[in-house]
Every structure is written in C-alpha cells, then in structure tokens.
Amino acid sequence: MISVPPCLSVVNLPQRRRGAELTQRIMNLTLNVWRQKNGNDKGGFVTYKVNDISEDMSFLEMFDVLNERLINEGQEPIAFDHDCREGICGMCSMHINGRAHGPWQGTTTCQLHMRAFKDGDTITVEPWRASAFPVIKDLVVDRTAFDKIQAAGGFVSVNTGNAQDANCLPVPKDNADDAFSAAACIGCGACVAACKNSSAMLFVSAKVSQFALLPQGQPERTDRVLNMVKEMDALGFGNCTNTGSCEAECPKEISLENIARMNREFLMATLKK
Amino acid sequence: MSKLDSKIPEGTLDQKWTTYKSTVPLVNPANKRSIEIIIVGSGLAGASAAASLAELGYKVKVFCFQDSPRRAHSIAAQGGINAAKNYQNDGDSVYRLFYDTIKGGDYRSREGNVHRLAEVSANIIDQCVAQGVPFAREYGGMLSNRSFGGTQVQRTFYAAGQTGQQLLLGAYSALQRQVGLGNVQMYSRHEMLDVVIVDGKARGIIARDLITGKLERHSGHAVLLCTGGYGNVFFLSTNAMGSNVTAAWKAHKRGAFFGNPCFTQIHPTCIPVSGDHQSKLTLMSESLRNDGRIWVPKKQGDTRKANEIPEEERDYYLERRYPAFGNLVPRDVASRAAKERCDAGFGVGASKMAVYLDFAAAIQRYGKQQATKLNEEHASAARITELGKEVVKEKYGNLFEMYQKITDENPYEMPMRIYPAVHYTMGGLWVDYNLMTTVPGMYALGEANFSDHGANRLGASALMQGLADGYFVIPYTIGAYLSGMIRDKGIPTDHEAFVATEKEVQDNLNKLMNIRGSKSVDHFHKKLGKIMWDKCGMARNANGLKEAIEEIKVLREEFWKDVRVPGIQNEFNVELEKAGRVADFLELGELMCMDALNRNESCGGHFREEFQTEEGEAQRDDANYMYVSAWENKGNNTYELHKEELKYEKIKVSARSYK
Amino acid sequence: MTKFLTSSVGKKAVMALSGLFLILFLVEHLYTNIPLVYGDGGVEFNETSHSMVHMLIIRIIEVVLFLAIFVHVAQAIILTKENADARPIGYKIDGTKKTSSWISRNMGLTGSIIFFFIVVHLWQFFVPYRITDSVGHNEGQLTLAESVVKAMENPAYVFLYLVSLVILAYHLSHGFKSAFQSLGLNNKKYTPILDMIATGIALLFGIGFAAFPILIYGAKLMNKDFLHWNM
C-alpha cells in the first residue's frame, strides 16, 4: 500500500492559495549580517534596514536589493555564494536566524522565499561556521574540504571506455531508488553548519551509501569507506554524536540512515582490513 | 572561404567516425606524460574531458569559477539524456536519433558531427552506469526511459528531475579520482580572462584567482574551453547567475570564429516573471510535457480561475495545431505558440503572460491505472485522484515542490502557469570535426561550441553532446593535434606573450576599477537583457534588430563611462567579476543582433517575423541560408562573416512538420 | 587497530560498546538489588553480594566494568574536546534547539553528573565493602544491606539519587538509540523500534533504581524498619 504522500501538503509551506491575482505582501525588515573583509579579518555584525521587500522575492533577491543599494551608496556589497538559484548546485550557504538555509525544511537559501518572514522581523545572517570551512569573505566560506573527501574515494574506478552495456547490470529498483536518494546530496555543507559538532558525517555517508547500495560500488567498497572517513577526520570535522540536526536541515533531506550505513560499512571494512 | 575547413573525414556517413578513430595519429604514453592540457570549465563537457584525458596520461589543469567543480551549471539539467539504445524496442536506432537531431535543428547542423554524436550516445549511458549514476529503473532492474519533445520514441534516460546533477556528479567523481591520483590539478574559484597565443597557437591562459584577485599565468600544449552557454546575455534566463561568455569571447577576440551567435533556445515551460526583483528564471523540465497538457481559455482576457473554466471553453492549442506531436512538439515551436496566444490576448495569470500546464488529466489517468493495479475496482473519485497524485509525485515531485516554493501555488490542485524563457544557446565557438576552433590548439566542447544542434536543440540532447564531446570525441581528436607537439617542451610563463597578455588583462581590470561611475553592473546588465529580449528574443525583425544594435552601442559606451565597481582588484570582488562578464555580453549582444539581421529566414529558434508561412510557421530559405555563420572578430567591434556551407548527403532536406 | 580507535567512527563505536556494556551492568545491578525489598532483614541480598565477590567471573567482569567506565569517560572527554575545536567561532543565534533534542546535545553534561554520582556511590558502598572492609565483614559492622538503608535515610542522598537517576534515564533514552546508530545497527525500519526500547530502558532504570531510595526513605517517614517491612 502506498500511503498519502507527505509532499502533497508540500513541506511546511503556508497553505494559502493566493492565486496569481492577489496583491503581494510588502514588508520592512532589519538584517544583522556578518561582515568580514577576508580570512584574516576579525569580522563582526552590521545592521541594515531593508524596506519594500515583496513576499514573492527569494531570500537572495532580497540580498540583491540590499547590495544594489549599498553599491549606490558607495559601500561594498555583501559577498555571498550562489549560482544556480534553483536549489541544486549547492553553492548558496547562509545561516539564517540560527538555521542553516533558514526556516523552511528541505529548502536551500536560494529557494527560501520572503513569505517565510513577516513585516518588522529582524533576521540574523551568518556564514557556515566550522574550522574545516574557513571564512573567505562576509558570508562566503571555503568548502574545498568536501572535494578532498570525494577525491579520497568517492568514485568508482572505471576509466572511460571500460564499461559494459548498461543493462548487463540490473539493479533492483529499491536499491536504485535508495542510491538515488543518497546521491541527491548537493554538497552544500548545511549538515556541517547545522551540526553542533561540525561533523561531515551526513555528507560523507551519503556518498558512501550511494556506492555501497549499487553493484558498481562493490569492488572498492572496503577501501572507499576507510579512505573517505580517514580524509574526513584529517580535515578537522567534528565527530557525530547522533543529534540529528543535519538531517533536519539538509535541503535534500538526506536520511540519517546513511550515517548508520556508513558506520556499518566502516566497522565491516575494519574487520576485513 | 578557405579559413573554414570542417575537416569532416571521407567515407560514407556511418563509416566516417570508425575510420577516423582507427587512422587518427596517436601520442605514445611516455610522451603524454610531458604534455599539459588546460581545461577551462568543469561541467559535463569539461569534467568528462578532464577525467578521460588524465586517464590517458596527459597532465591536466582544470579551472572553474565556482568553489567546486561539482557546481558547474550542468548540475541544473533536469529532464534527461538521450541515447540510441532502443531498450524500449520501439524502433529507435542510431540513424533515427541522428535524423531527429538534424530535423529538430531545422537542417542547420553538420551531418558528420551529428551522426558521430548518435553513434557514441549509447556508450555514454554505459559509462555513466558503470560510474554508479543512479538512473531511474523499472521493477525488473532495467533502465527506464521517457520521451522528450521532437521525437516519437522513448530514448531519454533520467534520474528523477535531477539527471544533470547525477551525470555531473558521475563525471565529477571521475575527475576527483584523477585529482586524487595527482593527474589533474584543480583550480576552483579561478576565472579565465584571456588566452595566450604563441606563434598562432593557443599555449596558455591568464586566470584570476577569485579569492586573492591575483592574475596567474598557466602554460599548456592545448587549451579546451568547456565554459557553457551565454544565455545570460538576456539577464533573465534559466542559466546560473555566473554563467557567462567571457572565456569564449576572449577566445573569439584572439581569433576563434563565433558560430551562429543568434541561435538561442527559448524554453517553453518556465515559471513566469513575478516582478522587477526577479534575478533568474526557473525551468520546469520538458519532461512535464509528457503528462501535462498546455492550454489557454478560449475567451480573450478570461479572468476566471483555471478550475472554473469548463473543458469546452479551453483551447489546447498545441494539440489543436500539431496533432501528430501534440504537447511534445520541439521547444521552439511550443514557445512561439505560447507567445502567439499571449500576444493575442489569451494569456493567464496576473501579467497575462502565461499559459496553463495542466496535470488534472494525467492524475486521473494514472489514478485509474493504479486503482486497477491495486485491485481497487470500485475506488471512489477521491481515491483515484489521490492515487493519481501519488504517481505524479513520484515522477515529478521535486519539480512540483520547486514550483510551489516559488509561486506559493499547489500544482497538484491548480494548473501550473508557465511562459517561455531563454534557456540554451546553440551558437558558440565555431569548431571543426575535431572540436578545434579556428585557432590551432584551442578546442571548444559542450554548450560553448556551436556544433551539433543546428538552429534548435532537442530536449535531453545537450547532456548527450557535452558528455560525448568529453568522454568519447576529444580523447581521440586531440591526438591529431598533439601528436605534432611531442617535441615541444612547453612554453615558460615568462615568455613575452604571457607577459603581454597578462598586461592587457591587467589594463582592462584597471580600466573597470577606475571608472568609479554611478551605476551598478546589474543596472547595465538588466538594460542589455531587455533590449535583447524585446528585439532579439523569441521573434525578431529587421527594424528591431537595427535599433537594438544602435541601442547596445550606446549602452556599451555608457557602461565604460559610468559603471561603478566598488572595492579593489586584489581581493574577493564579486562586482568586478560581474563587470568583466557584462562588458563581454555588451559586445556579444551586438554580434547576436548582427547575425540575426543577416539571416533573412526563420529557422529553429531564430524566428524572423518577416519570414513565416501563412499559418505562422517558420519559413526557411535553404537556397540562401543553408550555412553556418562564422564570425571573425576584426577588432573594435567589427566583424567579418564567413560561411560554412552545409551539405546533406544522407538526409533529404524538407520543411519541418510536426503536424 | 589504532587507526580504527583514532578514527571518528571508531571512537564512536568504542563509546557505544562501553555504553552498552554499562547498560548490561545496570541490568545485572538492578537485579541483584531486588532482594533488598524481600523484608528478610537483608539476608539474601547480603549473601548474594558476598558470594558474588568470590566468583572469578564476577571479578573479571568488575575489572571490565571499571575499564568500561574509564574508557567511556575518557572517550567522552576526547570527543567533546574535538567537537568544540571543530567550531572555534560559534553562531550568534544557535538554532540547534529547533532541530535536535536537548538530551542529544547534552550527553557530556548528563554523563558528567552520572560520573559524579558514581564516584559518590562507590565511596558509599564499594569502598567500605570491598576496600576498607569496614562494612559487611565482621560482627559489629553494618551489613551491606544495613549500610544501604542507612545511607538512603539521609534526605540529601535521596535527593542526589533521584536527580541522578532522572539524568541517567535521560542519558540512556538517547544513549541506547545512539549506540545502535553508532554501530551501524539502525535503519528506517528499526528506528521506531529502537526508540521504543530506549524509552523502555530509560523508564525501567529510572523507576527501578529510584524505587530503592524512595521506599527506604518512605519507610523511615512511616517509622517502619525497611529491611523487615513486608509490603
């Protein structure tokens, strides 16, 4: 039996059917934004007032409006990371009112819309905080640590041209679906930002799980998990104490189950090697 | 015309690539180790090329402006990737994919290239599956397919609505493997700002480290540009905020011809603009047209809500006009039809610039199917709807969710409102069969080149082309050039050409920094976008294009007098990055209009209002325009047109009909 | 092996195994404490305790037990330190309370309180009974059972016990599930089951152990002799 899909009442969005016709709500807000010139600067919060923000704007469009104003006033705009603005590239990364990617569940910063706030709100915006993610400028942090973890084992060693026909390798649909759910990770780092220990377990376990679930991942299964965990530890991420914030904040709702799977993979691998 | 040699190999169409592969000169493994290749871009094209070339033993350097190669805009592709696997046993073949692509491109692409693309398409799927890309599967464990516009077979492989992401992560993992092995050096947050030419050959690049703002020189034996499309010249598009033409444009200014710049794809199903604050447009994948029906009210200016309009008062205009392909006509056709309805006053939503994409029928159909499957013979209407929604959710859940987040409307209950938006650029650097530009040693792959899609790209074919170029074409074709370079020990970066090029780049940056004008970069970008969209967008005419050319010239002058770039060069400076990109768009925009003006016909995405049939369909002029326009930059925004005639040996050129 | 022990996952496995062992010990401990309520003057309780002291296996388990406590605590200190180092600059606004439970974030705190409790507890019973031999060995000394009753007639101790047991229950309500997650023995299907068991264990130990100080102090208030009280 299929149960009622939770998504039909899509996440925790307000169920107001506004229709395209109604007028937009306009609001005035106070922003507390972390400003830091560069990696060596101490940095601090600066307060800005922004007015006439439409609820149809995305959170980043609200920042665009503010930046346009700062430029016109001869000030330096606020640096923040973003690219696709569709919730898929994983580049945007703001810690909004204490929450990685803000208050909406399963949503990246760029997909967060101003409907989530109300007139007169004060919003505090900070960069991801973790020693493995040093601040580059303002809200921009360095996440190359994730690339290093990937390089340590997040792949199947198959050179171009080595592949057999794709359908020679049937994969049970359930495994394929689970592998896909794990592979949906966008590498944004919100899990690290949200975790009280700055642990990267959710990110790493999502990759490990994807390959552990697929037949293609089997030959390197043991080495992969050992190497990726080793690299993760070396980069200065914290240890998971199973608090679960990462899953709650992950924009792709990657499941904690993956962390359990990675622990299992790691323990089994240790027994073998 | 001697400058344009497409180097298509001899032989019959289906033997060209095979013969080529077995006769192309090779580079032996020992020599490969001392050959350095610079790859700009880490999207599907760049990442796959980098991984494959590094596997072969070349020393590779990869550049991207994002913080990680995994974030290239290929990540955003939703719908799927085509391949002539014929797993569905529905009559697909290499020939049919080849034919559909040529026809879809309105007979403005090269037979030789497109056939090669169709040939290697199947290998791409094999390679990706071997890498662990989790494509959608059937219960039996076999790969699943869906259909896309402009075809009558199911040949599109997909991973929910995140196919580009999964493919890119596959290529990225192969790339990171080579990074880990030390065969690839990755330079993220680096922007290439110029190519260095020595003795007429591309021998390196100047890049800016976006964190420190410092300029760097990188030398190599060949330079591969895999830098994506330039749709952002319109300001609003489905491209990422950072997508730009800078790398391709600098290459163009150093001698690479620009092919078919005016061929732009406007995608029919995007979320409409909601206000002036809009920074980008969001695509709703073409796959939705598998199940969604597009309609507008039959009455002009109808203000009723969608579900209050009875069935008989709805105009399913695509099904009406194109019975054979219905909602699955190619993108250019669907986009123009939507524009036509809205211009005629039938549009919906607050702005009246939108049409409905409705899933009610699909929900009912799937609901009934599902009820039968579950042996619920007497399922109530509500139960059927519920079951139907579940199926639709499984297929398109993430897209529906995205739609709701952006519009605050629930597409399971109310039809989506959609409108066309700029999406893809078929134009790009002109390349020959080897993917080499007119500058020796400089290659262009992926969306950055002009090659395989003619005047209109079929859905799910860009991913195919990007990966074909990177995994299966360039590893062979680059040998043809590099085999002649094995004695070359590389050029030191203190060579005068590097010094001179770096100085030019530096001067340009200084110039931008020193204007200290009064308007932001975005101000100019938005203005340019509006000119382009109004006059060089979905429909164009000679007068409009001439006006646009003048307006862009004025805007460009204003830009160089009045743009304000805050901060300093030697730091992380986003406005400076943007300023450089917009400066290049301001030149490209003019060339696009010139190209559109030159092409006195309508074909594919290029629709000239003066050239249409009585029914409003595009009217090609094969006698005079069956060529690729390749523009040479003559400096100071002057250009010379070169023509590469297109010869069709295998395919009979005919009017494109989807009726 | 050292690679394993110094890895993040390995450390958590050690934490989990030592924690689970401590839980097993508590099961045994609760069980051996039950005779206290028999109302037989503490005879059976004293005898069991006495005979257990002379069983080799029990002595070994005891060593393991102290080792486990040591390892669990040491590892807890290392983890807490490393985790603090992983975020040198904290957030101005911390939203973790919206995304995780209080107990999961405060295992170090609750663990420390339990540790303090254990020290006091050992000082009270284990040291006199097993080290200084000042309880339960000769005539004229209190029997072990009597010493327990004596201690728990003191309201200060009762208070300490009750607080500690609530904290222990909390620690276990998260710790038990957490151990399974850390050992990779969890998945979507097991999660609700583990949740239930964890709550069960927390209640069992919380109520089970708390019964002793409550009953003993209650008996005192009602002027009853606890060890001969037939409830």
Ligand SMILES: Cc1cc2nc3c(=O)[nH]c(=O)nc-3n(C[C@H](O)[C@H](O)[C@H](O)COP(=O)(O)OP(=O)(O)OC[C@H]3O[C@@H](n4cnc5c(N)ncnc54)[C@H](O)[C@@H]3O)c2cc1C
């Ligand atoms: C929303 C959306 C959905 C799509 N859906 C589909 C689909 O379903 N099926 C399909 O086939 N196609 C689809 N497409 C088209 C397809 O995704 C793209 O054409 C294709 O991915 C382009 O890949 P690429 O490798 O050429 O370039 P990109 O992936 O755009 O990569 C460009 C790379 O170049 C780098 N770069 C650019 N300029 C510079 C510079 N100056 N210096 C350094 N680095 C630079 C960037 O950092 C990036 O790494 C879609 C496109 C969009 C926008």
Ligand code: HEM
């Ligand atoms: C002696 C003092 C103690 C301290 C300082 C302490 C501290 C901690 C800490 C910091 C954790 C880590 C949190 C986590 O990983 O989730 C933890 C976990 C745990 N503790 Fe304790 N604890 C103590 C006593 C106990 C006792 C007496 C028991 C059992 C009876 C116990 C059972 C557990 C369990 C089962 C876990 C979960 C392990 C895991 O997550 O893998 N602890 N403890």
Ligand code: HEM
């Ligand atoms: C509240 C009810 C409790 C009573 C009546 C009680 C009683 C005792 C007694 C009499 C001893 C000494 C026995 C011996 O050394 O052989 C003892 C030892 C011990 N108790 Fe408890 N205890 C209680 C709760 C706890 C709790 C909650 C813990 C753990 C958190 C605990 C941990 C220990 C330990 C570690 C020892 C020493 C090991 C041993 O000797 O077995 N006790 N307890």
Ligand code: SF4
């Ligand atoms: S697991 Fe989730 S939060 Fe972490 S990087 Fe991936 S998508 Fe982001």
Ligand code: F3S
């Ligand atoms: S929030 Fe942190 S503690 Fe573990 S469960 Fe997630 S990594």
Ligand code: FES
């Ligand atoms: S900008 Fe790409 S995920 Fe937000």
